[in-house]
Amino acid sequence: MTTVEPAAAVRLDPAELHASLRDPALLSMNFLNEVANRFPDAISFAPGRPCEDTFDLADLHRYLDAYAAYLTDTKGYDRTRVHRELFQYGRTKGIVHELIARQLAVDEGITVDPEAVLVTVGAQEALWLVLRALRASDRDVLLAVAPTYVGLTGAARLLDFPVRPVGEGTDGVDPDDLLAVVAAARAEGLRPRALYLVPDFSNPSGLSMTVRGRHRLLEIAAEQDLLLLEDNPYGFFQAVEGERPPTLKALDTGQRVVYLGSLAKTCFPGARVGFAVADQRVAGPDGGLLADELSKAKSMVTVNTPAVSQALVGGMLLEHEGSLLRANQRQIGVYRRNLDCLLRGLGARLGGLDGVRWNTPAGGFFVGLTVPFPVTDALLDIAANEHGVLFTPMRHFHDSDAAAHQMRLSCSYLTTEQIETGLDRLAEVITARL
C-alpha cells in the first residue's frame, strides 16, 4: 500500500466559480439571513414568514395518517403500496397533483388537468425549472415587473438568464412600458420569453392588479407571444372581506399563463411544497405538456419532491375538504389584524412627517415605507444593533433611485404587541434622521 503525503489544502479561487455566486441578488439573500441570525431577539419586520401560533406537532401526525387513510380508502391501495408511496422514490411530477388540481378548482376557479400540475420543492423550484426550460439560447431574455422578488432574480442568475425590468405603474404592470421593453429587446435581436409578476399583493411592493388590468395583460401576452409567469403566494390574504379578483390563470383561455403556486404560506414552509401549472402544449411527435418537459429537468435536480412532505400537505388538504381557503380562515384574520395594526401604528407615529410616506396595500404581507434619507444595509445594521428592529432595504429588490429611500415592512408573523414595540423602535430610527 502506498501512502499519500499530506497534500497542500485546496484553496478555490472565487473567480473560478460561477459568476452568480458573486451576484448581488445571491449576496442579498445571504446578507438578509445573516442579519436576522445575528439579531435573533430584534423585532423583525423583515421576513415574509407565515404566522406561527397555529403550528402544532400533533397536526403533522394527523396529516400523515389522513393521507395514508386516503391512499387506502379513496385510492384503494393495499398496505404495501401505501408504504411504497410514502417511503420509495416516486412519480417525478408528484403524488398530490390531483389534490392540488382540486384545490385550484375549489378555491380559485382554475380548471386544470392534474397531469399539467408539477409538484415541486417550493414554488422556487417551479420557478427555476420554468426559467431553465425557457432559456434556450443567448438571445432569450426574461421580463419581470420591478421591484422584483429576489428569488426570481437569483434563479435567473444561476442560468445566466438576463432579466429586464418592466414598470409597475399604478396597476401592477404598466402596459405601455411592457410593450416598450418588448419592442426594445426585439430591436436588439433578443427574444423576450415571458413576464414574471405577482398580481396579488406583490412582493415587495404590496400592489395588486385590477381585473381590467389582468384582461389587458392577457391580451398583450397573446399579441406579443409572451408567456406570463404568475406567482401567487399571497392571493388569499385580502385586508378586507369581499370577492377576490380572479387570478390570471383563471382568465387564461389561451394557455399563456404558467401558474406558480406556493403552499408555504397556506400550509406551512417546513414542507417545502409548491407547484407549477404548465398546461401549455409542446409541438412535436411526443406532443406533451410543458409540465412534462419541466419534469425532465426536475428529475436531474431533485428527482422528485419528498413523498413525506407531499403526504403532510395532502393530509392538510384532505382535512379541509380540499380547500386551503377554508384551512386559512384563522390566518387570514391574523394577517388582517396585523396589517391594520401596522398601518394605524405608522399613522400614529409617522403621520404628517415631511418626506415619510407609505402605501396601503389591500392585503398580503408587505408595506413599502419611503423616508427622506437613504435606506442602506449600514442603516439596517444600526437599527438592529442599537434599536433592536429589523426591516428589508428595498434596494435588495430594485436598483432605482426610488428604492434607495424605501424599506419593506412585513408584519405577517408578529403579534400586535410586537408590531407596536417594533414601530416604536423604528420611529426612533427614522425621527433621529429627519
Next chain:
Amino acid sequence: MTTVEPAAAVRLDPAELHASLRDPALLSMNFLNEVANRFPDAISFAPGRPCEDTFDLADLHRYLDAYAAYLTDTKGYDRTRVHRELFQYGRTKGIVHELIARQLAVDEGITVDPEAVLVTVGAQEALWLVLRALRASDRDVLLAVAPTYVGLTGAARLLDFPVRPVGEGTDGVDPDDLLAVVAAARAEGLRPRALYLVPDFSNPSGLSMTVRGRHRLLEIAAEQDLLLLEDNPYGFFQAVEGERPPTLKALDTGQRVVYLGSLAKTCFPGARVGFAVADQRVAGPDGGLLADELSKAKSMVTVNTPAVSQALVGGMLLEHEGSLLRANQRQIGVYRRNLDCLLRGLGARLGGLDGVRWNTPAGGFFVGLTVPFPVTDALLDIAANEHGVLFTPMRHFHDSDAAAHQMRLSCSYLTTEQIETGLDRLAEVITARL
C-alpha cells in the same frame, strides 16, 4: 370591464426550449420510468431501489417524535422554537448537519466540521449544486468515470457542462487514461475541474476501487489540481462481511474530495435527503467554505431542504445512536442474500453459454450482464411485454460498443422468489436469441 377574445392556444416549439430537454440522458430517465409504469406487474431488475419490507408508517411517527424530543432535550429548545424548526423556513444549509457529521465520524471515519455539510434534496441536488459552482466558463469541463450514473450526465446537461469519459480500467479508475484525458483537455485550452466517480460498488458497473487505487487517485488529483466528486450511495452494502475500504474522503488530507452522500438507501428515498461535504476553502475576504457557496445557489433552487424530511431522517439517526450502519444491519443481510441469489441463479441458467458473461461485484445493488446480441430499448420492450421481466440496457449509461451488448441487473428490492422467477423469464429472452 373589457373582455378577452378566447385566444389561440399556445403551442411551444421544442427547439425553443433548453437543449437538455431533448438530450438522450434526460430522455433515458423518462423512458426507463415510463417502461416501469407501463408494466407494473413485470418483475423488474431495473431500478436501484432499496428493499421495501422494512417500511412501516409507525416508524415515521416515531422518528418525528424522536427528533422533536432531541430538539427539546438535547438542544434545549422551547415549544415555540421546536415548532418553528419543523414548520417554518429554515437554515439554507440544513438542520441535521450535526447529526450527519456525527454519522460520518461514527460510520466512515470522516472527520468534518458540521458547517461544511450542506443538506440537500437528495444527493442529486448536491451534485447539481457542485456542478453549478464549478461550471464558471465555457472552458470548464467535467470528467466522469464511464459507464456513468445517468443523473450525473443529466445534471451536467442542464448546465451545458461538457462531460468527458475516463476509463474504468480494472480498479474503478484507469489512472493512465485519467492523465491522458486531462492532458488532452488542457491541450485544447480547456479546464478540467473535477472527476466524478462512485468508488464503491459503482452504478452501473458494480466495480469497487482498491485502497491502493484510492491513494493513487488522490495523488493524481493533487498533482493535476482536480477535485474529486465522490458519490457513495452503496458503500455499506458489501457482499461479504469484513472491513470496508476507506472512502476517498476519509483519506483526503488536502480537501480534494467533495463527498456526495445519499440517505435514500440508508434511510428511505421518500425523505429525499442527501448532502454534500464541501470543506474546501474559498479564497477572498469572506474566506468561507465551498459549502457556503453551494448554499447561495441552493437558496435560489429549493430555498432549503424540507424541515419535516430532515426531522424524519434525524429521528432515525437518533434512534440508532447516530449510526446508519447499525440501522442497516437487516438491509445489508437482504442485499447479500439477493446478490448471492442473483449470481447463483445466473450461473444455474446461463453458465457456460457462448458469449454470455457477467461480473461478480463485491457488493452493492448492480450486476452487469453481457450477451452476444444488442441490448436495445426494443428488446426491453419485448422482454416486458412478452416475458414480464425488466432490466436496464447499459447503453443508457454509456455509448461504447461494449455497452451495446450489456444490461444492468438490480436485485435490491426483490424477494428471492421474484429473483428466481425473473431469472427464468430473462433466460427465456436470452436463450431464444443465441
